[in-house]
Amino acid sequence: MGASKADSAHSPIRVAPFLPMLAAQAKSEFLMLARVPAFTIPTIVFPIMFFALFGLPNVHEGFGGTTVGKYMLASFGAYAVISVALFSFGVTVAAERARKMTALMRSSPLRPLAYLGGKTIATLAFALVTLIALFAFGAGVGGVRLETGQWLGLFGVLLLGVFPFIALGFAVGYLAGGNSAVAILNLINLPMAFGSGLFLPLPMLPHLVQQIAPYLPAYHYGQLAWNVIAAGSESTLSAVVWLAGYSVAFLLLALRAYGREQSKEYS
């Protein structure tokens, strides 16, 4: 057939370079997140507010080998990043599907890897913003002092450990409708954060919740952060293994949901 002839394109460059596409996608995704108050308020303002309510009153009081202020800063840092990951992936994917944006993007030469990479970069960048805001508040208003290595450690583990929540958000984005995604994500996020000891430290929670906590992904993610300030109760290796397991499980769920949509709408 005419393939050889069709191969001789007018332009020597046949496809767009990947990195500028990725950068443009990440920038757009970030702007779309930053412009929606329903996203920015729960992710930036709520963690600071919770820290002010639960942590400030006795910020310098000793707690489990550290102080309440340090412990809560690590806890609400984890809560903030989980919220960013769940909502940034979950709500945007559900909205794109509901508003049929997916069809437009799929028919363009946008590469799937640039799409996913752009969303991931925007999520991490936004998570970084929420952490900077929270830590600045904790240090500036609460007078919480950490060593430089501990500050960097918190940024590091919270940003690197977020993958299972990205995968979970993605799965919900493909399972939920455009209107129900936010409600479903809240129903996952708030009980999980509470049950994992992110709002109130685990020893203060009912016995039953303490029994369940070690099976929740946010518990192990919290342990990563608490270990940075030497207040964790689980080894970092164990937490990483649990989080890797959850990542695989949520990723499989997300791929299944994606595949279901794929076979319904695009095959």
Place this chain on the structure above:
Amino acid sequence: MGMAAVVDVRDVVKVFGPVRAVDGVSLSVNTGEVVALLGPNGAGKTTCVSLMIGLRKPTSGSATLFGFSPSDVRARSRCGVMLQESGLPSFLTVRETIDLFRSYYPAPLTADAIVALIGLEEKARAQVHTLSGGQQQRLYFGLAMCGDPELLFLDEPTVGLDVEARRGFWTHVKAFVRSGRTVVLTTHYLEEADALADRIVVIDRGRILIDASPAVVKSASQAKRVSYTATKPTTESDFAGLPVQTLTLDGARVEIITAQPEALLQALFQRGDSLTDLEVAGATLEQAVMQLTARSES
């Protein structure tokens, strides 16, 4: 013959459950052609386009773009697509959305050129959700044009636009075509197909009925529908030798599709048929198509 087929669809069948949405379509579009897929709603036009651009996969048969699979990024990088039903990222501005889509293509037009092309200079900094329906439609066209495409797919591009906006849109498409580009569009407006296309492919029930020039399709669609109630019993044989394309008898009600309504009525009156409730109307597209198929089969 020497031209490369940019779109090549062969024996494509697409089945959705019990429905054969596309039922054996073969279609080849060459460089520089403007092809309109014309047919009533639900005829299978949009499914045809979805198969051509790789949003759907054929149940059987094959579709290629520039010799590639339609979902191949090398094919998509040379195409612009305007879909009938698709959303836009509402919280980006017009300009940001255009810049995003420009990043998908190897040799995009400038953002200024796109904004000027679609006449949204005033709205370039406005977020997409503040645009009117017509402005959004122009933005969709702009996004399809971002990559300076060799081949443009337009699925029902002017649905919901008023007459003035529709004609404005046609001007854009004609300017695009003058630069030697290829267009495949779907429409259920014969007027639109006639205004833009140099080849009209009439599709109904998932099949290609006619693949012809606008002149041929238009003359067929100038057929009239003559209907009346006969005052005495009538059979098909009564119409032998009269200029009748299709005849439908429903009790005493007679319905005739004809290209020569005057000659037909004159003949009926001359032989003394008495008619009541006489109506003469333009044939619908479906009726015109039926007439065309009747002609092509005979």
